[in-house]
Amino acid sequence: MATIKQIAEKAGVSRGTVDRVLNNRSGVNEETARKVLEIAKLLNYKPNKAGKALAAQKNKFLIGIIVFSRKNPYFDDVIKGFEEKAEELTFYGLEIMIKRVPYNHEAQIDAINACVESGVNGIIITPYNDESVISLLNKLIAGGIPVITVNSDAEKVNSLAYVGSDYYKSGRASAALMDMMSTGSMNVGIILGDSNILCHSQRYLGFTSRLNGINRFNIITVNENFDDDLKSFEIVSSMLREHPEINALYFTAAGVYGGCKAIKELDRSDILVITHDDVSTTVDMMKEGLITATICQQPRWQGAKSLELMYNYLNDPEILKFKKYFYAELNIKISETL
Amino acid sequence: MATIKQIAEKAGVSRGTVDRVLNNRSGVNEETARKVLEIAKLLNYKPNKAGKALAAQKNKFLIGIIVFSRKNPYFDDVIKGFEEKAEELTFYGLEIMIKRVPYNHEAQIDAINACVESGVNGIIITPYNDESVISLLNKLIAGGIPVITVNSDAEKVNSLAYVGSDYYKSGRASAALMDMMSTGSMNVGIILGDSNILCHSQRYLGFTSRLNGINRFNIITVNENFDDDLKSFEIVSSMLREHPEINALYFTAAGVYGGCKAIKELDRSDILVITHDDVSTTVDMMKEGLITATICQQPRWQGAKSLELMYNYLNDPEILKFKKYFYAELNIKISETL
């Protein structure tokens, strides 16, 4: 494996010059640069990560991470992904600060401002899709603080990348699964998180588009639980009381625990229940037989991947010239695969 | 973050001595060692990976990897995992040599011997469960060449670790899925890979144990395809001709493509088909609607994880004093989640 030293010798220049050329740093004679590049190519030069990493000990990068509050346990797993990757990258001079805030624009704006005051070099965020948040983020981006959106995107944010689910597809997959796991007339109740949240409404669209035209499926009612377990309990209780014909439920987002409690209290374990993610309460409910299947979206990967992208970008902004989309794999789980 | 240099200063010794203590190298005065360890603990010392990695450039490790021949495309993905991790670890002085051989004892023994002649420092293998292979591996292990089993284990091999599926569990999960995705009387045909292969028979056991006692399920016939697509085509063709009442098939291993061809030719797309893994032909068959669902076992992870373990072991044999089992996640896929 070729090293900078070898290239320098062959080219008859110093190692510093080779470094400048290879990393597009300022002011190297064009002729010299060409020669160096040619030799690097010839020797199939690949930078040695250990060397780079060790030298990078001097730069300290701080990344601000803003996700939802503890109320939504799904983010516990995303955060594990952040922390694992951060642990790995500590040795490369990277530190993170994680803020979990309620899902509203004031809380997010406060968190973003706090990050900026701490001098972060980049922000990874699950953005609340509100004009005030979007414009603040775009202001920061314009000012040179890169932003990556994770788990949920906001179209109008000029983020470097989005790492998360393809929600439309996951909605379709949920419907397909419901189709495969049932026969006869199906009366479906849908529980949305928050119709203002882009990703939840996309799941809803995917779900209904997939069932559209299958006669045996009827969507009876659609309700929002705002990702809240108590609210979810209420909604599902009244849904099932008002519509005892419901024999299938689709939870597009969080609040699964509260909803399942209602199912259990009404003794309706006959209902086909499809959910998303495998937070611990969902796992328990699956083992009890209350949830038929759940579709997961690699939460740890989402955390790890977005942080890695940010780190790589900070070291070489060339890699993300255009916004890129990194979609999680969709993994179906049933109680036997937990 | 504390460094060796800082510890050395506090302890009033040289960096070399600190290194010796921290890495359990030979001959350091007990008193000195105690002092160094105490200070290291006090400062919460964690070795810097970049520094370690750079210094490790001088040791070159060579790992031999032996998996199945190209006839079984599943291993293409395992190999991607090996190659990704190897690319990462190249910078830490690690190289791999991959051998894909037919699944019999002579081929494996030849491959193992070739690895030894090349001077490998460790072997990662999907072992053929034969006495001759087992004893050869155990001889190497006794002679100081560590072995890790991947994807399929052989109980009597004294390997450091096994990385792969819990086959019994995946068999059970397949049966559970079949149960969920069907109603009424089900007549099941089972296609085994090779009953001499431990993992295939374990899947079979898991599958039948899960269906055991469910009256609507009847296992009509069980056959081996030896992971061969042509053989698989023949078997499934005659199965379906002889037992037209079969309305569900379970493929425990490879040969899915050949089997599905038979289903297609006989125009039996009504059959519920459960398979394992998502090799490209399986993906195609799913999109055509011939396969209902497939249960995956993270092939890339298996490759990456086993190689990482081997690398870590070579750097610090303490981490694997007892054989450890690393099981892959089971992920169910349907055509909508591909």
Added chain:
DNA sequence: CTGAAAGCGCTTACAG
């Protein structure tokens, strides 16, 4: 049993 020194590959502040 211990220390001083060189080296792994890359980066950077400084001098010119």
Added chain:
DNA sequence: CTGAAAGCGCTTACAG
């Protein structure tokens, strides 16, 4: 525009 030198943290061959 370029080079020489020091440094990131860890390891090791050598000398004593």
